[in-house]
Amino acid sequence: MTPLDDLRGALREIAGQEWLDEADATWSQAERRPTTAVAFIGPYDTGKTTLIRRLLVEEGLPVPGHLAVGALPTTDRRTEVAAGDLVFIDFPGLGTGRGDQEQETWQALGAYDAVVFVVHPGLLDSADLERLLGLVDGSAFSPHRPRPPADGALLLVIGRADLMRDPCHSPAGFRAAADGKAAELAEALRSRGAGDAVPPVHTVVADHSGMVGDRPGARPDSYAFFPDAPDAHREVDGIDGLRAALRSLAPRRAELRARACTRFWEQLGTAALLRADQQLKDLAAESDAADAERDRLDGLAHRLDGLDQRATGNLRAGVTDALASVARSVPLDSDEEAVTAQLLAALRTPVDVWLASHIERLRRLLAEAQAVAPTPESGSPADALGPVTDALRTTPGLQGLVPPHLVQGLLKGAGPALSQAADFAFRHRYKVGPEVVSTAIGHPTGRQYMTQLLDGEEKLNEAIDSLETLKWLKRGAAALQVLGTVGGGLLQRRQEKQAAEARARLRDTLLERTDDVVRDILNGTEDAPGWSDAITRAHAALAACAPPSPDHFEARRTALSGTVERLQRALGAGDAPV
Structure with missing residues (x-):
């Protein structure tokens, strides 16, 4: 594998196949040119186009109409002009404020066999001198391994030289x-490190005082500016010397083309290194942003867990209070339908309040999660969170939160306690008075009832004996009244105690089902998923x-860094990557 193969592979990994295909197409077009290609560049208003017109006229070649000249920039795109064994490429002027145009100019230079850099008699500012220095020492194309141009492949020209002094006067x-x-x-370039690599500088007057301009039909003698000596201008305008330098390039096409190939691919490699450096910076920034976003989402997930725990605790407290309230207030002789209605009524308010409060909190949390820029890998959080918030738009009714089987299960567990409570309530309907006592003496059921009331047969017998004694004393009526009053009080207290015990058992039975109620409300039903599903x-x-x-980011960074190292090796290997 050649260095060029390594370089192309690295270019593909950094910039992509499409970019490499465009580069291949550009070089293929340059490589097929049958003549030596010479690029004319430099700041605008230095006379590049005028110089090309003059060179074409001197060679007896037609001047294309698009080679217009004027006080303002007239060249807004690259144009090619055949010039015998050469082809001239006129580039738009530098310094026009068109940054994209200037960048394109510098990127395109690597594909041409030779360069003519034209400057104004006022010379260049520091930035332009640095750019020119890059052409002189080759760093403009490959700063990692600068290769100066071949001898004669870079021509420096000071155009419009008649502006510094009129050649007609002296x-x-x-x-x-x-x-x-x-x-x-030349000294300005040497002072910036060019050394002996500074090429000869041509000073030319292509069109004295613009007397020809873009007038059609110009001939070589049209540019004479000494009236009495038609050819005397050639001794001072510098055009013949520049023509000779350009003509010497024509037979060197193969040599210059090979150097151009090296320069072209190295320039692309340098651009790819810059792109890779930016990619590494972008990757670091992306990794930092991902870390921050991951922390943010972890925080939201932690808050979501906290919200879930608080919601479950609040629901359990509300359900517990509701069930305890039913146990305290339901009539002990109520049937199942009445208890069901009271259960639903008791649960409705706390569950509705709980649901509205916590769903609103969940919505706010999800809205906060949606307020984040999409990531390339996962897409928009709104796409993922939207269905959740949509599902919460309609608060489910209590029937969906408390399904019928749950109420039936509650009543089934509470059945024995309700039966006992109903039995006590039935007994409590009897009136307590003397007739109870008198009935209890002779009736078997009454005797058993009174035995239970007075806690034993012995006490009942004592009561009967007392009754007989009182009867003997003819105070039976008073005795019956006393015994009835005492028995009635005892019966009432016992019934109240047993009713309280029945309610306590009912409360305990209902509260034993609290977790089941909470779980079923949280889970919802298949048709109406609940809080836990959300x-x-x-x-x-x-x-x-x-x-x-x-x-993921470390793997990308490692891969990109490895590609950069390969590219750097390819740019520094051998005399040329081809």
Whole structure:
């Protein structure tokens, strides 16, 4: 595998196959050019287009109409012009404020065989000098392994030189000024580290005072500016020297094309390294954002658990109070239908209040979870949480929360206690008075009842003896009244005690079912899922919103760093990657 293969593989991993395909198409087009391609670049208003027009006229070639000149920038896109054994590419001027256009210019230079960099007589500012230095030492294409251009493949031209001094007034003075300006440019580059790599600088007057401009039908003598000596301008305008330098490039097409290939792919590699560096920074920022989002979602999940625990506790407290209230207030002789109605009535208010309060809290928590930017891997949290909030829009009725089988189960468990309570209530309907005592003496059932009332046969016999004694004393009526009063009080107290015990057993029986009631309310039914289902789906929705794990980002960082190392090795291997 060649260094170029490594470089292309790394480019594919960093920038993608589409980007590599575009690069292949660009180089394939450049490689098929049958002539040496020379790019003309530089700041706008330096006379690049005028210079190309003059060179074409000097070669006796037609000047295309699109090569217009003017005081304002007139070249807004790259144009190619055939020039015999050469092809000239006129680039839009630098410094026009079109950042995208300038970036495209610098990125495209690597595919051309030679470059003519045209500057203004006022020379360049610091930024332009640094860019030019990048062309001189090769760092503009490959800062990791700068390769200066081949000899003669970079031509520096000071255009519109007649602006610094009119050559018509003093040709010798003009040439001296021109040579001084060229030396000044070369020294500026050397002072910035170019050393001996500075190429010769051509100072030219392509169209003195713009006397030809873009007038059609121009001939070589149209550019003469000494009226009495038609060819004298050639000794001072510098065009012949530049033409000779350009003509020397034509037979070197294969050599220059090979260097261009190296330069082109290394320039792409450098761009890919910059892109990879930005990708690593973006990846670090994305990882940090994922950590923050993961912490946020963990916090929401913890709050969701807390809300669930509080909701369950509050529901249990409400159900407990409701069941205890029914046990205290239900008539002990009530039938199942009446108890069912009282149970539902007692549960409705606390369950409705509980449900409205906690569902609103759940909605607010889910709304907070939805207020987050989508992540590439998981999509929008709203997509995951939306169904949960939609399911909570309609509060289910109590019948859905307290299904019939639950009430039936409550009554089934409370049946014995209700039966005992009903029996005591039945007894309590009898009037307590003397007739009870008198009946108890002779009636077997009454005797048994009175025995229970007085806690034993012995006490009953004592009461009867006392009654007989009182009768003997003819005070029977008074005795009956006394015994009836005493017996009635005893009976009432016993019935009250037994009724309280019956209610306590009823309360205990109902409260034993509290957990069942709470569980069934939380679970709901198949047709109307309850609170627990909403909590489960909310947890699942939060999990679906979770960003990738730290291991995911570390794997991406490791892979990208490995690709960068491969690319750096490919850019630094051998004399050229081809």
